[in-house]
Every structure is written in structure tokens, then in C-alpha cells.
Amino acid sequence: xxxxxxxxxxxxxxxxxxxxxxxxxxxxxxxxxxxxxxxxxxxxxxxxxxxxxxxxxxxxxxxxxxxxxxxxxxxxxxxxxxxxxxxxxxxxxxxxxxxxxxxxxxxxxxxxxxxxxxxxxxxxxxxxxxxxxxxxxxxxxxxxxxxxxxxxxxxxxxxxxxxxxxxxxxxxxxxxxxxxxxxxxxxxxxxxxxxxxxxxxxxxxxxxxxxxxxxxxxxxxxxxxxxxxxxxxxxxxxxxxxxxxxxxxxxxxxxxxxxxxxxxxxxxxxxxxxxxxxxxxxxxxxxxxxxxxxxxxxxxxxxxxxxxxxxxxxxxxxxxxxxxxxxxxxxxxxxxxxxxxxxxxxxxxxxxxxxxxxxxxxxxxxxxxxxxxxxxxxxxxxxxxxxxxxxxxxxxxxxxxxxxxxxxxxxxxxxxxxxxxxxxxxxxxxxxxxxxxxxxxxxxxxxxxxxxxxxxxxxxxxxxxxxxxxxxxxxxxxxxxxxxxxx
Amino acid sequence: xxxxxxxxxxxxxxxxxxxxxxxxxxxxxxxxxxxxxxxxxxxxxxxxxxxxxxxxxxxxxxxxxxxxxxxxxxxxxxxxxxxxxxxxxxxxxxxxxxxxxxxxxxxxxxxxxxxxxxxxxxxxxxxxxxxxxxxxxxxxxxxxxxxxxxxxxxxxxxxxxxxxxxxx
Numbered sequence: 001x002x003x004x005x006x007x008x009x010x011x012x013x014x015x016x017x018x019x020x021x022x023x024x025x026x027x028x029x030x031x032x033x034x035x036x037x038x039x040x041x042x043x044x045x046x047x048x049x050x051x052x053x054x055x056x057x058x059x060x061x062x063x064x065x066x067x068x069x070x071x072x073x074x075x076x077x078x079x080x081x082x083x084x085x086x087x088x089x090x091x092x093x094x095x096x097x098x099x100x101x102x103x104x105x106x107x108x109x110x111x112x113x114x115x116x117x118x119x120x121x122x123x124x125x126x127x128x129x130x131x132x133x134x135x136x137x138x139x140x141x142x143x144x145x146x147x148x149x150x151x152x153x154x155x156x157x158x159x160x161x162x163x164x165x166x167x168x169x170x171x172x173x174x175x176x177x178x179x180x181x182x183x184x185x186x187x188x189x190x191x192x193x194x195x196x197x198x199x200x201x202x203x204x205x206x207x208x209x210x211x212x213x214x215x216x217x218x219x220x221x222x223x224x225x226x227x228x229x230x231x232x233x234x235x236x237x238x239x240x241x242x243x244x245x246x247x248x249x250x251x252x253x254x255x256x257x258x259x260x261x262x263x264x265x266x267x268x269x270x271x272x273x274x275x276x277x278x279x280x281x282x283x284x285x286x287x288x289x290x291x292x293x294x295x296x297x298x299x300x301x302x303x304x305x306x307x308x309x310x311x312x313x314x315x316x317x318x319x320x321x322x323x324x325x326x327x328x329x330x331x332x333x334x335x336x337x338x339x340x341x342x343x344x345x346x347x348x349x350x351x352x353x354x355x356x357x358x359x360x361x362x363x364x365x366x367x368x369x370x371x372x373x374x375x376x377x378x379x380x381x382x383x384x385x386x387x388x389x390x391x392x393x394x395x396x397x398x399x400x401x402x403x404x405x406x407x408x409x410x411x412x413x414x415x416x417x418x419x420x421x422x423x424x425x426x427x428x429x430x431x432x433x434x435x436x437x438x439x440x441x442x443x444x445x446x447x448x449x450x451x452x453x454x455x456x457x458x459x460x461x462x463x464x465x466x467x468x469x470x471x472x473x474x475x476x477x478x479x480x481x482x483x484x485x486x487x
Numbered sequence: 488x489x490x491x492x493x494x495x496x497x498x499x500x501x502x503x504x505x506x507x508x509x510x511x512x513x514x515x516x517x518x519x520x521x522x523x524x525x526x527x528x529x530x531x532x533x534x535x536x537x538x539x540x541x542x543x544x545x546x547x548x549x550x551x552x553x554x555x556x557x558x559x560x561x562x563x564x565x566x567x568x569x570x571x572x573x574x575x576x577x578x579x580x581x582x583x584x585x586x587x588x589x590x591x592x593x594x595x596x597x598x599x600x601x602x603x604x605x606x607x608x609x610x611x612x613x614x615x616x617x618x619x620x621x622x623x624x625x626x627x628x629x630x631x632x633x634x635x636x637x638x639x640x641x642x643x644x645x646x647x648x649x650x651x652x653x654x655x
Contacts, residue, residue, distance in 0.1 A: 165552050
């Protein structure tokens with residue numbers, strides 16, 4: 001599995017990706033999704049394997065990096081680290097920041113490695129299963145992926161569905177791929193090729209975050225002092241090994257579900273850790289189990305999310321949507337054929353994820369103190385620089401100034417979406433799944449001679465439709481259950 | 488606590504069209520209806536070439552879905568109003584203004600000049616007063632970015648008063 005990585009170039013890429021991912025994870029507001037989108041244009045100078053190794057190592061390390069800020073300044077570096085704040089910061093306030101970060105580092109590494117093992121075993125199985133899929137099955141699968149957006153954690157389920165539908169709508173801009181008829185172009189030639197993924201992602205994540213930061217300038221972070229990261233004690237391991245394993249399983253499973261990612265995984269991992277704990281009253285006050293539960297789960301979601309991305313071409317999370325774009329830009333079509341035709345390429349990715357998990361353990365353990373200092377870079381210097389890179393990166397992909405304006409438009413839109421409780425992640429997932437949804441629907445209707453009911457005669461498609469209904473009903477049932485609990 | 492109560496009371500007394508829930512729902516539905524109307528002007532494929540559904544059908548279905556879901560969120564918001572965000576500070580509007588300035592300068596004068604102007608404008612308005620850091624974000628960093636994209640990625644930036652000095 002590691003053989004394709006035995007080249008100095010790939011190892012340098014891996015090292016750089018892990019370091020860069022950690023920095024992105026540490027900085028609140030940035031993260032692996034924004035960072036991946038920003039670095040995507042730079043990958044054009046790399047071969048496909050190096051490019052994807054770079055993106056995946058950013059993904060793994062960035063997810064862990066969020067924990068450093070969560071523990072030390074009570075602000076999650078990434079949304080996936082939100083649950084880590086609940087116990088990480090209180091423990092740090094008690095003067096045990098090193099212990100909290102040590103547990104976060106160990107559980108993240110275990111969760112990450114566990115999920116890579118799941119990826120190695122399950123991705124080829126899923127790919128084999130995907131050979132049975134025709135256009136109707138892919139349509140049903142994409143619908144399932146979209147309905148899963150209703151429970152991604154951020155925002156209300158209906159708002160998430162609106163954002164997802166909006167993302168699909170964006171994908172219809174330009175020439176219709178089946179008939180070459182212009183849609184929503186309004187005579188603007190540049191729009192006839194459609195709206196690129198990068199301007200939308202950079203706009204929705206980086207530029208909207210810049211606007212958000214402009215409203216938070218009076219915010220003062222109280223950083224807890226950190227002497228050194230400490231490895232968990234025997235007693236800590238005794239307390240948490242079951243939690244780490246359980247959360248690793250939960251995270252991997254949640255990651256495999258289309259559109260779900262580390263944020264949902266960490267919240268569920270955390271609440272399950274509390275449910276099974278002998279000391280649930282300690283949660284929220286600096287419980288070591290709480291940190292382990294959240295961190296193992298969010299890092300386990302990384303490998304899990306790569307399963308549908310590589311096997312089916314359906315992103316498992318927002319960051320894997322960026323990785324999927326990277327694959328497509330580099331001419332690699334994810335899906336079952338990839339497993340048959342380019343096994344070396346896939347094993348290179350698996351191996352890179354495994355090494356990235358080990359590398360961030362080393363960097364995290366020895367360098368958390370240095371990475372924590374990065375949070376001291378003032379926003380008034382950092383964000384204008386991020387803007388310059390965003391603009392040039394967006395421009396560079398198709399050398400079009402229109403792309404830069406599209407990026408700014410989506411930046412402003414993303415800010416207001418977040419302000420009014422709409423998550424921006426569904427827009428990204430909708431945009432990337434849009435062509436698949438429409439294409440497979442129309443091709444299926446050609447096969448079925450326009451008879452919509454024929455979808456129900458295909459067992460796999462029917463299964464996905466039933467799962468979609470469950471996915472839609474789940475948030476409703478959950479909120480009713482919560483209401484009952486509080487009553 | 489009193490302020491929160493006062494705010495809640497004030498929000499309750501607002502006419503429905505001043506509330507965020509209504510304004511947001513209205514904007515979404517209004518834009519969706521305009522887009523929906525525009526789908527009727529899409530070309531129609533003759534039956535012999537048509538495969539499956541017409542090109543306008545899918546976007547139409549999406550827009551109807553968005554309108555329906557928006558009506559649902561508005562209805563639900565009557566029972567459970569949205570959380571009200573803090574009033575936007577001046578720095579937000581200045582940042583927004585800097586985007587507009589960026590678009591104007593990049594279109595008329597120069598792409599890199601636009602980046603420099605935005606950087607110094609944002610940095611200054613966000614509170615940076617030290618000359619070195621202002622120069623760093625507005626001149627040194629954009630030059631480094633330019634060199635990186637130009638030499639390593641082989642990118643050619645759009646012509647402009649400053650970029651032309653480099654190219655010619």
C-alpha cells in the first residue's frame with residue numbers, strides 16, 4: 001500500500017500538506033475545505049497522485065488541527081472541533097492543557113488510522129457493488145445524498161434542503177449538456193460554460209468568512225498557556241479506550257454516509273461518549289472522555305468520507321467535494337472503474353492518509369505550542385493576504401476575471417446565508433451532485449420511456465428512495481424526541 | 488436581561504414585513520419567481536431530438552421546490568421566530584465597499600492595483616496602523632503572490648497599468 005509513496009517528491013508533498021493542513025485547522029475560520037479550495041489551482045503543477053495526496057493530507061491534518069484552537073482558546077479551528085471545546089477548554093483552564101491536547105492527538109490519530117482501514121476494506125467492496133448500478137440507481141443514490149443534507153447538523157433541515165436545491169440550480173447554469181441549449185445565461189458568453197466549482201467554494205467559505213471576521217473585530221481570545229503536550233496516562237487510557245474505539249466506529253460510519261462529515265460525527269461521538277460514560281456529570285466540565293469521543297469521531301470521518309467519494313463519486317463531506325473536484329480536474333474519474341484500472345493510484349491515496357495521520361501525531365505532539373502561536377497572527381493582516389491568494393487562485397483556473405466576480409458574489413451571499421441560519425455546505429454538495437442528479441434522471445427517463453414509476457421496479461433504486469425518506473424523516477423525529485425530553 | 492426582554496418586545500411589535508423571516512423568505516421567493524419566469528424563455532427541443540425531459544423542466548422543478556420549502560420555513564418561523572443577529576458593524580460595510588472598489592479598479596485600471604488597494608483599505612479599517620504591516624499586506628505580499636503565480640504556475644494576469652510594466 002505504501003510502495004507508490006516511496007518517492008522523495010511525494011513524501012515532501014505529504015509533509016507540506018500535513019503542515020499546511022495543521023495551520024489551516026488551527027486558524028479559526030479557515031479549515032481543510034477552504035484550504036483545499038485555495039490550494040487546488042496550485043495542484044495543477046503536480047501529477048494527479050501528488051495533487052490528491054496533498055489534498056487528502058490537508059484534509060486529515062486540518063481536521064485534527066481544529067482541536068488545538070478548541071482546547072487553547074475555546075474556539076473551534078474547524079466546525080468539526082466544536083464538540084472538543086466543550087471539555088477541552090474547561091480542562092485546559094484547570095491547568096491541564098497538555099493533557100487535553102495529548103488526548104485529542106492520540107484519539108484523533110487512532111480515529112484517523114481506524115478510518116483508513118475501513119476505507120481500504122470498504123471502498124473496493126462498495127465499488128464492486130456499484131457495478132450493479134445503472135442510471136436509475138445513481139439517480140436514487142444522488143437523491144439519497146441530497147436528502148442526507150437535511151441532517152448535516154448546521155442549520156435547520158429545511159434550510160439545508162433549500163441550500164442544496166440552490167446548489168443544484170447553480171449547476172444548471174450554462175449550456176444544457178444533453179441538448180446544448182443555454183439556461184440562465186442571459187446572453188453572457190462566459191456563463192455558457194457554467195459556473196466553476198472553485199469560485200463558488202472560495203466565495204462561500206473564504207470570502208464569506210472574511211466578511212464574518214469583519215463583524216468580530218472586537219472579539220478577544222483568551223489563550224490558555226501550554227507548556228507541553230502530554231501523552232495520556234495509563235489511567236486515561238483505561239478510561240477512554242472504549243470511547244475512542246466506539247467513536248472511531250461511529251465517525252467512520254457517519255463519514256461513509258453521503259454529505260455527512262466530521263461535524264455530525266463529532267457531535268454524535270461526543271453524545272454517545274456521554275451516554276456510555278460512568279461519569280456523565282463530568283461532561284462539559286473538562287471530561288477526558290468527552291475530548292476522546294469528539295476527536296476520535298471527527299478524524300474517523302475523514303477516511304469514511306473518502307469511501308463514497310472514491311467508490312461512487314459522491315462526496316462524503318464538503319472537503320471531499322473539493323477532493324472530488326481535484327480528481328476530476330486531474331482527469332481521474334472516481335467510481336468502480338478507478339479501482340480496476342488504477343489500483344496503484346488508490347493505494348497511494350490510502351497510504352498517504354495513513355502516513356498523514358502518523359505525521360500529524362508527531363507534529364501535534366511536538367509542535368502544538370508553535371501551531372497555537374499562529375492564532376496570534378492578527379486578522380487585519382491575515383485576511384487581506386487570504387483575499388489576495390483567493391483572488392489569484394480563482395483567477396488562475398480558467399484565467400477569467402468573471403470567475404473572480406462570481407467568487408465575490410458568492411462571498412457576500414454566503415455571509416448572508418450564514419447570518420440567517422442557512423449552511424453553505426449543502427450548496428457545495430448540491431453543486432457537485434447537480435449534474436449527476438439531472439443527467440441520471442434524464443437518461444433514466446429515456447430508458448424508461450418517460451415512465452417515472454419504473455424507478456420503483458429497480459430494487460437498489462427503491463432501497464435508496466426508502467433511505468431518502470428515512471433521511472428526511474430523521475431530523476423531524478429527532479426534534480420531536482428532544483422536545484419530549486425537555487418537556 | 489432587561490435589554491433582551493426589551494428587544495423581544497420590540498420584535499413582537501414589529502409589523503410582519505419588517506421581520507427577518509419575512510424579508511429573507513420574500514427575497515428567496517421573489518428571485519425564484521423571476522428565475523422561474525425566465526425558464527419559460529428557454530429554447531424548446533423538438534420532440535424528435537428530445538431525450539427524456541425538456542431542458543427547462545429540471546430547473547423549473549427545482550425552483551418550485553425552493554419556493555415551497557421557503558413557504559414552509561416562513562410558516563414555521565411564525566411559531567418559532569429566528570434568532571436575531573447582532574447589528575452589523577461599520578467595518579462590515581467598509582469591507583463590502585472594498586469589494587466594490589476592487590471590482591471597479593480591476594475592471595478599469597489594474598488587477599494587482601485592485602488587490603493592493605483592497606488589502607490596505609481592509610487592513611486599515613480593521614485597525615492596522617503600523618506602516619510596515621500596511622506595506623506588507625498591500626505591496627510586499629501581492630508582489631510575492633504575483634511572482635509565484637507568474638513564474639511557478641505560468642499564469643498570465645489581465646493587462647493593466649501596473650501589470651503592463653512587467654509584461655512589456
